[in-house]
Amino acid sequence: MYGANVETAADRKAPAPVEDPALLAEFQARIDRGESIEPKDWMPARYRRQLVRMMSQHAHSEIVGMLPEGNWITRAPNLRRKMALIAKVQDEAGHGHYIYCGTETLGVSRDELVDDLLAGRAKYSQIFNYPTLTWADIGVIGWFVDGAAIVNQTVLAKASYGPYARAMIRICKEENFHKRQGFEICAVLSQGTDAQREMLQDAVNRWWWPSLMMFGPSDTDSPNSRDLLAWRIKRFTNDELRQRFVNLTVPQAQAIGVRLPDPDLRYDADTQNWVFGEIDWAEFWAVVNGNGPCNRERLAARNKAHADGAWVRQAATAYAAKRAGAPRDGGSTAAA
């Protein structure tokens, strides 16, 4: 899974700090030489801020992404599918964890990030604000959503910030299982009864366009792209990655006989690209800004899970304090 890399109004308004030109030039030279930037290295405040924004949105997306799929664990059609789905959802928790830890190396605490998510101040990928209505949705999510994530994350694995790139390498290795299990579900349904094939086609129809939106706004509407590219936080533009995903996915759809819901989709022999129709950006912004089908439900579920888990965190803290012989109300880090 991955985060949509969306800027909020507050991000855009934040003043650009004045940096030492010599340090800035040396920093850019390091990036241009292909070096990794590590947590204790000097970095421009804006580089740090952009990374915290991107990485925390990515981590939140992994965690919120557990909800639509978790919805089908109890109703998976057989034990094999259920085991795979549990493992996948557990992986998403792990992925969120890798990236939260990576973000912490930039000087923010996971608590702050989680608070931002629970309070509704943080963004996460818009894709997780759509409902999973049928079992076919689980297949299509693995195929499209994880497929899109792999396209994006394979590139992020060469991002300039070391801890982010290393987390991406770890995640990419695991994500391939996600995509294959999803595509397998779709391939099996495509060989099934009429009802199963209709269910698959319906899921494809609902998830195709939101999956294309996962790559974020078009380059013409992505004001920070230039800096992000120069600093190698991004290596390709949103539109380039979206095109790569479409080119990979069209033949897969043809192979299992499903239609992608785009009357304008056609192959361009000159560019060797599958040209696709206009994306409904009004829908994208509506979902990003809190008005998708499931935004409120997702936040409520995260808040409930956090509140319901409070006693576990407190019990573990109290147990550690007791074993360490510290006073019972020892609080947070004293328990170590």
Added chain:
Amino acid sequence: MDAPAAPADSQWPLWEVFTQEAQGAPHEHAGSVHAVDAEQALQNARDVFGRRGKVISLWVVPTEAIVASAPSDAGPFFDPGAEKAYRHPYFYKVPKGIRVY
């Protein structure tokens, strides 16, 4: 009797995780976890970094216990090693045609 005050809800201390992926291989830094104590840090590290069965050994170390060299001092700090060419085999001349290794 009053119930003891509930401990503060915190994210717990940070631990750095090192994994060994094969017998005889070095332990390498894999990432970090939050945990209340060493035992829980090991369990969390297993759940986060050992889900695929590749890991055969884990170390967890309190993050605050790690002392690292500063990037800004890297030049002078490592300089003494760089200027001692006589520590490298190519510093020494050997008659042609003789295998030394």
